[in-house]
């Protein structure tokens with residue numbers, strides 16, 4: 001969760017890139033200065049003091065059964081705490097997540113839903129990083145194409161929705177500019193990094209067994225199975241112009257992301273040679 005505090009700083013500072021006033025911001029997660037934990041509702045109220053707009057990122061995913069009651073309790077508390085605007089990060093093509101979207105839409109507060117495609121950064125900061133470094137991205141993704149999106153583009157859309165006008169009541173389905181299969185994405189990473197990493201297609205059963213063997217919790221294994229079967233069935237295999245409509249510029253291509261990430265050495269340690 002990210003939060004925007006209502007209290008302006010004594011000395012108004014500006015962003016050197018945009019010359020717009022900087023807004024006071026409070027990070028909301030377990031490691032934040034004021035810790036916020038979705039699994040511990042007693043941490044929610046302190047994090048909301050003085051906040052006027054909140055960005056809700058539920059962990060692990062809005063599609064899990066624990067999400068709707070948590071989102072309901074959180075939005076009710078936010079309204080009582082004086083929050084006026086909510087932006088919810090949701091998953092594109094996840095019908096289960098839409099129960100949570102409706103709770104936010106019915107909260108009585110100004111709302112914006114940002115429904116996102118799969119993040120490009122899954123390969124560098126998330127679940128697939130270690131697979132890339134190991135040289136073999138073995139997943140049951142098949143040849144379904146996905147418009148991977150750069151999380152910096154999501155962040156820019158969210159900041160616009162939190163701070164700008166004209167975004168209330170909008171559902172933005174944000175995607176990257178191009179469809180790639182997982183094999184295409186891994187080939188882009190191999191090209192950008194000059195390292196021998198390849199995509200390997202495995203069955204859903206082998207995938208689930210591997211996760212269980214690695215000690216991944218059963219409910220998380222279920223979530224990953226859901227994401228790789230129901231969500232990755234081709235329903236999201238088209239791009240949208242939402243990023244361009246909100247920001248007035250195109251979203252960043254996966255190739256640019258891969259080049260930038262390769263250059264900072266995130267995939268160092270990956271198998272040498274193509």
Ligand SMILES: NC(=O)c1ccc[n+]([C@@H]2O[C@H](COP(=O)([O-])OP(=O)(O)OC[C@H]3O[C@@H](n4cnc5c(N)ncnc54)[C@H](OP(=O)(O)O)[C@@H]3O)[C@@H](O)[C@H]2O)c1
Pocket residue numbers: 001028029030031032036037038039057058059060061062089090091092116117118119122125126
């Ligand atoms: N990954 C994708 O491709 C994708 C696509 C569409 C939508 N989404 C949505 O994006 C969200 C984040 O996904 P992700 O893949 O970025 O997950 P992630 O990498 O696991 O995100 C972890 C983040 O959540 C915080 N966090 C973890 N447990 C928490 C808890 N109990 N309470 C509060 N904060 C907690 C962590 O910070 P601390 O360790 O400091 O708590 C960390 O900042 C989910 O709602 C997911 O559905 C993801």
